[in-house]
């Protein structure tokens with residue numbers, strides 16, 4: 001598997017290019033009532049970035065194992081009201097946050113990648129695992145919901 005930072009770099013180029021080409025109608029369309037539109041799914045990735053960046057930093061200096069605090073993803077998307085926000089604003093937020101995350105993970109010294117944390121399922125995972133899982137989760141939504149007509 002290509003490393004997480006390289007994959008993130010790829011998406012930092014590809015997402016603005018591909019999402020930026022989609023019309024406001026296309027990015028706002030919910031596939032079914034109660035399902036996220038591409039805009040809401042990209043907003044969900046912003047929420048993921050907002051919640052994961054502190055983890056990537058804190059795992060490096062807090063007492064081990066660092067305990068991850070979960071967040072309610074549906075509440076976040078609803079309460080942030082991404083559906084009524086301009087697509088460009090969500091895209092810029094996504095890009096800014098992930099550019100910062102890329103810089104943060106590139107700075108992590110190799111020995112800290114094995115630092116331990118405890119997930120919401122009470123599983124013990126390494127910082128490396130948490131970073132890989134972050135990028136995999138992003139790719140799952142990008143490929144499945146957000147850019148599906150463009151890839």
Ligand code: NI
Nearest residue numbers: 044073137141
């Ligand atoms: Ni998700």
